[in-house]
Amino acid sequence: MVRIHFTEWSCNLILRAVSRRLLEIGLTLLGVSLVAFFLIRMVPGDPVTLMIGERGASPEAIAELKARLGLDRSLLEQYGLFAAGAVRGDLGVSILSGRPVAGEFLERFAATSELGVLALMLATIVGVGLGIVAALTRGRWLDRISMSLAVTFYSMPIFWWGLMAIVLFSVKLAWLPVSGRIAVDYDVPLKSGWLLIDCWMMEAALSERVAAFWSALRHLTLPVIVLATVPLAVIARMTRSSLLEVIGEDYVRTARAKGLSPLRVIGLHALRNALIPVVTVVGLMLGTILTGAILTETIFSWPGLGRWLVSAVQSRDYPVIQGGVLLVAVIVVTTSLVVDLLSFWISPRLRDRGRS
Amino acid sequence: MKRLALATIGFFLLLAVLGPWLAPYSASQTFEGVYRLPPLGFDGADARFILGTDDVGRDQVSRLIEGARLSLFAGLAVTLISMSLGVLIGAIAGWSGGWLESVILRLMDTLMALPSILLAIVVVTILGPSLTNAVLAAAVTSIPGVVRVVRAAIAIEKTKSYALSSRLFGAGSLRTVVLDLLPNCMAPILVQLTLGFGDGVLNVAALGFLGLGARPPSAEWGTMLADAKGFVESAPFLVVLPGLCILAVILSVNILGDSLRDRLDPKLRKL
Numbered sequence: 179m180v181r182i183h184f185t186e187w188s189c190n191l192i193l194r195a196v197s198r199r200l201l202e203i204g205l206t207l208l209g210v211s212l213v214a215f216f217l218i219r220m221v222p223g224d225p226v227t228l229m230i231g232e233r234g235a236s237p238e239a240i241a242e243l244k245a246r247l248g249l250d251r252s253l254l255e256q257y258g259l260f261a262a263g264a265v266r267g268d269l270g271v272s273i274l275s276g277r278p279v280a281g282e283f284l285e286r287f288a289a290t291s292e293l294g295v296l297a298l299m300l301a302t303i304v305g306v307g308l309g310i311v312a313a314l315t316r317g318r319w320l321d322r323i324s325m326s327l328a329v330t331f332y333s334m335p336i337f338w339w340g341l342m343a344i345v346l347f348s349v350k351l352a353w354l355p356v357s358g359r360i361a362v363d364y365d366v367p368l369k370s371g372w373l374l375i376d377c378w379m380m381e382a383a384l385s386e387r388v389a390a391f392w393s394a395l396r397h398l399t400l401p402v403i404v405l406a407t408v409p410l411a412v413i414a415r416m417t418r419s420s421l422l423e424v425i426g427e428d429y430v431r432t433a434r435a436k437g438l439s440p441l442r443v444i445g446l447h448a449l450r451n452a453l454i455p456v457v458t459v460v461g462l463m464l465g466t467i468l469t470g471a472i473l474t475e476t477i478f479s480w481p482g483l484g485r486w487l488v489s490a491v492q493s494r495d496y497p498v499i500q501g502g503v504l505l506v507a508v509i510v511v512t513t514s515l516v517v518d519l520l521s522f523w524i525s526p527r528l529r530d531r532g533r534s
Numbered sequence: 535m536k537r538l539a540l541a542t543i544g545f546f547l548l549l550a551v552l553g554p555w556l557a558p559y560s561a562s563q564t565f566e567g568v569y570r571l572p573p574l575g576f577d578g579a580d581a582r583f584i585l586g587t588d589d590v591g592r593d594q595v596s597r598l599i600e601g602a603r604l605s606l607f608a609g610l611a612v613t614l615i616s617m618s619l620g621v622l623i624g625a626i627a628g629w630s631g632g633w634l635e636s637v638i639l640r641l642m643d644t645l646m647a648l649p650s651i652l653l654a655i656v657v658v659t660i661l662g663p664s665l666t667n668a669v670l671a672a673a674v675t676s677i678p679g680v681v682r683v684v685r686a687a688i689a690i691e692k693t694k695s696y697a698l699s700s701r702l703f704g705a706g707s708l709r710t711v712v713l714d715l716l717p718n719c720m721a722p723i724l725v726q727l728t729l730g731f732g733d734g735v736l737n738v739a740a741l742g743f744l745g746l747g748a749r750p751p752s753a754e755w756g757t758m759l760a761d762a763k764g765f766v767e768s769a770p771f772l773v774v775l776p777g778l779c780i781l782a783v784i785l786s787v788n789i790l791g792d793s794l795r796d797r798l799d800p801k802l803r804k805l
Contacts, residue, residue: 209644338777
């Protein structure tokens, strides 16, 4: 492990930076809540009319429903109620389903995170591997192939890529299912929300649990690969350039001069430092994953956050949009804070820059 | 690689500009009895339709050419809008500093904390689905990136001595920023411009694919994909071709952007 000594001075600096960031985060979230609240209300059509249809309801019934949902109050009042609730952790109930927004969010988030976390893991493992191979064979054909692959993946329109994957693996070869999270034959009770885990937790014979797990895994394969494509490319490029930079440093030359095997030099000395910026990039990929998830979930009918929010826009489900978007923003902002702190902690250079 | 990328971009630009003269048929002309024909070389192909026909008997070559015009010009429009607004806002933020900079940066943080596709979807739902509105929505989502890059560049340049001497010679803020600082920030701006074009094409196509961009029977590539989604099994080439066009354009733009970045600013190479 890299050993770090924190002087009182640098602790102070971190504390100041963190409190400043927290203030900025608070302002950003305030902004997000305002944007989400007012933007969705600018969309023509309101949830009540969409729900009961243009005809078939008396004006009194519509007025009563609006009053019950609090939509008859002034916009400012509505926002005040929303903001006050959000601070207390209460995001209201969905107009369409009548269930608490926070609860629905968690359910959907579990589905999206199972997809996203696996995609990020795949992207990191393959991306770092590809980057290392490219850096070690710099300028030769293996490097060229790896980097051509990376720029192609980076440019991939993933909605088309997903369709292509379906054409090839589901339609032509019939290896993998087209959509959904698991085959309809299995009724897995959701506990963690991650089907791969819940399959083992359910009370059934071992053979059935294995079969359910296998089905869930097969359903995950294509969406995970599609979602991992762009992050994989970014991580591969970052790993390559970072490793190339580090290989030129004095301590790597020293390690080589000591007669260490190339494997030890790369694995023990170079890679550890080269991966610092990669950690940052992996963290920042979260936004890419969330955006990609909206398209991926649409293609593979994955019941996650993206589809939930998009259908809420279509049905003008105000509480779901304003609450859901706020929670997504909380996740994005928190991750970028954690990533900043992490890179500050790992990287001696960043700490030193603060000192001078 | 770079030459191939340039040639590809040039090819599609040529198609976009000369489309109406190059296309064998009109993009909306339908032919009786020739539905979902495969491209030449496959069973059942018709020599009149080199790349086959779609589900209502329209020539794919003509539609892809028309699509090049729509998609490339949409990407260009996205870039122009987001670059001009982004450079303006970024320059103001970088030059002014202080509270104005903070306000602008928080606003951009706010936009960046929303998943960009979702923001675009909401904007399009407000304005109504059309190619123009998809362009506006895609532009809105790409402004924050430009603002950040330009602000950072201006903030660095303004501390340099030439900026000070420009002020000492009595140049006003506007003159200093536009004539002295911005030209020195051209490297990151140019790179951003190139990559932004690719993103613009991609985002407009994504909105078209979601049914929120150009409306059918438009031949915008994303819309063509959305139209062909239902024929994935019976006529896969209808899905393959428009996607390949999108990939080819974005890939070429990214390759050019990379080499531009390497040439203009070796320090940026890492990103």
